[in-house]
Amino acid sequence: MRSTPEVDARTGLEKLATYPYQILTWVDDAGYPVSVAVDARVNASERTARFETPAGLVVPTDREVSLTGSHIRPQPGYGYDERRHVTVWGPVTVSGPTISLEGRTAWGWDEAEVPFFEYSERSVAKSRKYFDALSAERGTPVKPSLSLGFLTLRTTRLPFLTATIVPVVLGILIATSHGQFDLVAALLTIIGACFVQLGLNVANDVFDTIQGADDANVTPTQFSGGSRVIQYGLVSLRQMATLSTVFYVLAGAIGLILLATHGSTALLVIGVVGFIVSLGYTAPPLKFVYRGLGEIAVALGFGPLMLLGAYVVQTGGALSWEPFVASIPIALLVALILYVNEIPDRRGDAHAHKLTLPVRFSKAAVIGGYNLAAAAAYAVIVLGVGTGILPIPALLMLLTIPLAVRVSRGLAPNYDNPYALMAVMGVNVKLHLYAGLMLGAAYVVVLIVGAAWPTMSLFLG
Amino acid sequence: MANIPAPVGELLGKALVGELTVIDAQGRPVTYPLIPLWDGERVYMTSSSLFSRKLEHIRANPKVSLSITDPVAVDGRTDRATIQGDARIIEDDPHGGWERLLPIWEQKEPSIVYFLKARVALPLFFERALIEITPRRVLYWSDGDPASAPAVTVVGEEAA
Numbered sequence: 001m002r003s004t005p006e007v008d009a010r011t012g013l014e015k016l017a018t019y020p021y022q023i024l025t026w027v028d029d030a031g032y033p034v035s036v037a038v039d040a041r042v043n044a045s046e047r048t049a050r051f052e053t054p055a056g057l058v059v060p061t062d063r064e065v066s067l068t069g070s071h072i073r074p075q076p077g078y079g080y081d082e083r084r085h086v087t088v089w090g091p092v093t094v095s096g097p098t099i100s101l102e103g104r105t106a107w108g109w110d111e112a113e114v115p116f117f118e119y120s121e122r123s124v125a126k127s128r129k130y131f132d133a134l135s136a137e138r139g140t141p142v143k144p145s146l147s148l149g150f151l152t153l154r155t156t157r158l159p160f161l162t163a164t165i166v167p168v169v170l171g172i173l174i175a176t177s178h179g180q181f182d183l184v185a186a187l188l189t190i191i192g193a194c195f196v197q198l199g200l201n202v203a204n205d206v207f208d209t210i211q212g213a214d215d216a217n218v219t220p221t222q223f224s225g226g227s228r229v230i231q232y233g234l235v236s237l238r239q240m241a242t243l244s245t246v247f248y249v250l251a252g253a254i255g256l257i258l259l260a261t262h263g264s265t266a267l268l269v270i271g272v273v274g275f276i277v278s279l280g281y282t283a284p285p286l287k288f289v290y291r292g293l294g295e296i297a298v299a300l301g302f303g304p305l306m307l308l309g310a311y312v313v314q315t316g317g318a319l320s321w322e323p324f325v326a327s328i329p330i331a332l333l334v335a336l337i338l339y340v341n342e343i344p345d346r347r348g349d350a351h352a353h354k355l356t357l358p359v360r361f362s363k364a365a366v367i368g369g370y371n372l373a374a375a376a377a378y379a380v381i382v383l384g385v386g387t388g389i390l391p392i393p394a395l396l397m398l399l400t401i402p403l404a405v406r407v408s409r410g411l412a413p414n415y416d417n418p419y420a421l422m423a424v425m426g427v428n429v430k431l432h433l434y435a436g437l438m439l440g441a442a443y444v445v446v447l448i449v450g451a452a453w454p455t456m457s458l459f460l461g
Numbered sequence: 462m463a464n465i466p467a468p469v470g471e472l473l474g475k476a477l478v479g480e481l482t483v484i485d486a487q488g489r490p491v492t493y494p495l496i497p498l499w500d501g502e503r504v505y506m507t508s509s510s511l512f513s514r515k516l517e518h519i520r521a522n523p524k525v526s527l528s529i530t531d532p533v534a535v536d537g538r539t540d541r542a543t544i545q546g547d548a549r550i551i552e553d554d555p556h557g558g559w560e561r562l563l564p565i566w567e568q569k570e571p572s573i574v575y576f577l578k579a580r581v582a583l584p585l586f587f588e589r590a591l592i593e594i595t596p597r598r599v600l601y602w603s604d605g606d607p608a609s610a611p612a613v614t615v616v617g618e619e620a621a
Contacts, residue, residue, distance in 0.1 A: 023530055025482050025490040032545040033482035033490045034600070035528035036607050056610025068492040072478050072534060079570030080477050080534075085494050120511050120586055127510040127585045133517075134552065144510065144588040145556050150581035222582065232585050 010044050012088040012106020017042035019069030019086075024051065026065040040067055040101075047103045049088070059099055064089050067101055069108075084110035115419055121218045124231055131233060144233055155229050155243070157201045162429070163302045163337065164197040165190065166436030167330050171310030173443035174323045177391075177450065180314040185262050189310045192254030197302075199247030200278045205230060206240050207282035208352075211290070217348030219418040223425040224341040225348070248279070264317025270309040277301045292355040294342075295335045303331020325384045326439060329377035329397065333432040336373055339366075340407065340428045344418030367411045374404040377435070388461035393442035400438060403431040465599050465616050469529075469542045473499035477534040477569050481506055481592070482526045483518040483548075491518060497527055498565045504544065504594040507559045507566070509586045516550055516590055523548045525594060532605070539605040545598040551591035559589040 007015070016022060022040040027033055038051040049067055059065065066089045073082040086108030092101045109119060127144070134142040146154065153159075172186045208214040209230045217225045229235040235243075255271050277297050280286030288297040307327035312319060342349065342356040343366065350359045358366050381397050384390035410424035446458050473479075479497040482490045493515050498505040504527055508516055519525065528543040529535060551558065560577075567574050580587045600611035 021530070023480055023492065023528060025480075025492055025526075025528075027484055027488060027490055030524075030545075031484075031522075032524045032598070033484060033526040034545070035480060035482055035490075035492070035526055035530070035543045036600075036602075036611075037528075037530040037541055037605065038607050052608065054607035064487075064489050066490050066492060068480060070478065070480055070492075070494045070531065072494070072531070074477055074533065078572045083494070085492075087492055089489055117583070120509075120583060123511040124585065126513055127588065130510040130513040130516070131555075131588075134555070142555070144585055146581060146584050150584075154581055154584075234584060 007086070007106045007108060009047050009088060009090070009103035009106050012086050012108065013042050013044040013047060013049060013103045015086040015106075015108060015110075016040070016049065016067055016069045016088055017044065019071060021069075022049070022051070023068040023070065024054065024059070024065065025068060026060055027063065028060075035068075038067075047090075049101045049103065050098055051101075053094065053097050053099050059092060059094070061092055061094060063091075064104070065092055065101065082111070083116075084108070084112065086110075117221075117419060118219050121220060128233055146234055151229070151234060154227050155202065155235055155240070156198050157227055158198075160201065160429075161194055161197060162433045162436075163334050164193045164306060166433060166440075167302055167306035167327060167334075168193045168310040170326060170330065170436060170440055170443070171307040171323055172314060173440055173447070174307075174326060175311045175314030177443050177446045178315065178320070178322075180316075180318075182262070182314060185258065185313050186310075188254050188258055189313050192251050192258065193306055193310070195247045195251035195254065196274065196278055199244050199251055200281060200301075201227070202240055202244035202247060203279060204282045206237060206244060207284070207287075208354075209237060209240075211282075211287075211352055211354075213345075213349055213352035213354050216351040217345055219344050219348070221344055221418055221422045221425065223422060223429065224343075224345050224418070248275075258313050262313045262316060264312055266312045266317045266319055267309065270305055270312065274301060274305045274309060277305065289356065290352075290354045292357065292360060294356055295339055298338045299331040299335035302334040303327045321389050325380065325389045326394070328380045330432070330436060330439070332373050332377040332380075333435050336370060336377075336407075337425075337428055337432055339370065339373070340411070340421075340425055343411070343415060344421055363412070363415050367408070367415075370411060371408050374408065378404075385460060388459045391442055391446045391458040392460065393445040393458060394439055396438040396442050397435050400431055400435045403427055403434060407431060464614075465544065465596050466601055466612070466614055468540055468603070469544065469599055469601055470499065470501070472529045472535055472538065472540065472542055473497050473504060473544075475535045475538065476529045476531075478531065479534075480528045480530065481515065482528070483515050484522045484524060485518050486521065491515070496566065496569055497529070498562050498569075500562075500565065504546070504596065505562055505565075506592040506594070507562065507589045508592060510555060510588040510590070511585050513590065516552075516592070519548045519550055519592065525592075527594060530605075541602045541605040543600040543611075544594070544596050545600075546594040546596045549593045549595070551593055555588045555590060559591050562591070 024038045025035040036054045040049040040051040042049045068087040070085040072080040088103040088106040090102040090104040205226045214226045304327040311323040342358045346358040407428045414420040482492045495506045525548045526545045599614040
């Protein structure tokens with residue numbers, strides 16, 4: 001199967017007619033291809049193209065020849081763009097000085113119709129076949145490769161660790177504002193939580209590959225569609241499964257250390273639930289994301305569980321409303337990262353029966369859902385401050401509203417263009433990070449004010 | 462070794478794109494637009510493993526041609542050429558072997574260096590084989606007009 005669909009002869013001829021000239025090609029009697037530029041008069045409805053016999057050359061009538069159109073637009077200092085080409089094959093008949101080609105088959109690519117990144121993604125199977133053949137020829141495995149740094153970055157999706165670091169650091173800061181801080185425990189919590197997410201990221205690729213979701217996705221972006229390292233042959237499924245296990249074991253070991261040194265029933269419950277939510281995100285039998293529960297699982301895991309987990313490590317198990325309320329906007333915004341990233345994946349996800357919200361709902365409903373959830377995140381902050389649960393400086397998070405507005409406004413016009421949507425997805429990731437930083441800054445203010453003016457309260461009521 | 466006509470060498474040096482034609486299993490010509498890289502003796506092209514069907518065809522039948530036809534791709538020149546030749550695939554090191562041609566490639570497509578630095582984004586695109594074409598016969602249209610018969614030059618060992 002071609003990576004781009006073959007076009008029918010009529011469509012091919014229609015496209016061919018749009019080029020300023022055509023390249024006539026045949027295989028000569030010596031066995032070499034010959035090409036000559038001609039001006040063809042295309043009649044797509046009759047499936048023919050006529051042109052004058054090129055001087056000094058004999059065009060064979062006993063074999064198929066081709067007409068090709070090719071286009072680029074030079075871009076000085078860059079290269080070129082607007083790439084497209086089409087080829088129509090068929091036999092020719094000669095009538096006096098005129099040759100007529102009867103179009104039978106056609107093939108081509110137009111990057112305006114199939115963007116280059118999608119074209120490349122659709123061609124991954126061809127690359128696998130290439131390396132398999134090379135391996136068979138040499139008698140030793142030949143694989144594509146990346147430098148260790150790039151491979152680590154790609155495999156683990158390291159930049160997404162902000163989803164973990166934001167709630168964990170916030171939980172630690174809130175505990176500190178409550179007079180509870182243990183540096184070693186804090187560092188262990190951050191590292192352990194990061195291992196959980198790395199285990200989740202890698203496990204997600206393993207199970208999405210097993211269940212066909214990543215293979216079905218032909219429009220991945222840097223924010224969506226998984227790491228693709230298995231699809232690209234950079235890392236094997238077994239290696240990824242092993243890597244995920246190693247991350248979970250490391251996370252579990254740190255969890256046990258924390259339980260032993262700062263243990264509590266709350267921490268045990270949070271740890272167990274967190275592990276189930278993390279692994280069950282894509283892994284059978286739970287497969288939360290395949291059942292339309294992925295957004296909730298992510299909100300729970302990267303909101304209350306991470307934040308409260310970090311908090312109770314510091315407090316020895318004591319819980320309070322403040323970290324819980326602070327975790328809600330973080331939970332909503334992290335779920336919105338997943339939610340927006342699922343938009344370009346929705347066709348592949350639907351193919352793999354991964355019933356994410358963008359798969360299940362209309363464009364208008366999905367955008368409405370985004371607006372509602374983002375508004376809820378800010379409403380919780382205002383209500384939290386208004387009821388005296390959160391400190392007044394938490395209102396700093398409202399400074400990120402323009403980012404939410406940018407994402408909201410960017411969804412509708414780019415909804416069906418995964419590559420145009422990338423910029424919107426990037427802003428959405430920043431929204432979560434900056435909102436977390438603002439809340440973190442709020443608690444730094446609380447700590448500073450508390451140290452400088454112990455009697456001053458930054459809470460209403 | 463090669464003694465292709467000077468104007469054809471100039472076209473090869475300028476062309477942002479040329480049409481490589483290979484022969485498929487049914488004996489049909491299959492044409493792929495690619496950047497021709499001319500080192501003064503042989504024509505080189507590179508093919509990503511993603512788009513490696515042409516390599517399969519060349520392995521089965523190394524007889525190929527490269528045509529330079531688009532005035533837009535050669536800075537407005539109107540002359541045209543088709544170079545018939547024998548192709549050899551060089552794929553000792555798909556990851557980096559092709560990079561020896563990067564200086565010539567960069568002259569035509571400066572952005573390739575930027576993209577190569579970000580190869581993590583599209584790793585398979587930069588797993589590439591080299592196609593080396595030894596010219597055998599050149600057809601040259603000085604006016605680019607198919608109404609004029611091409612000047613034919615036999616090059617390389619066959620010319621000796």
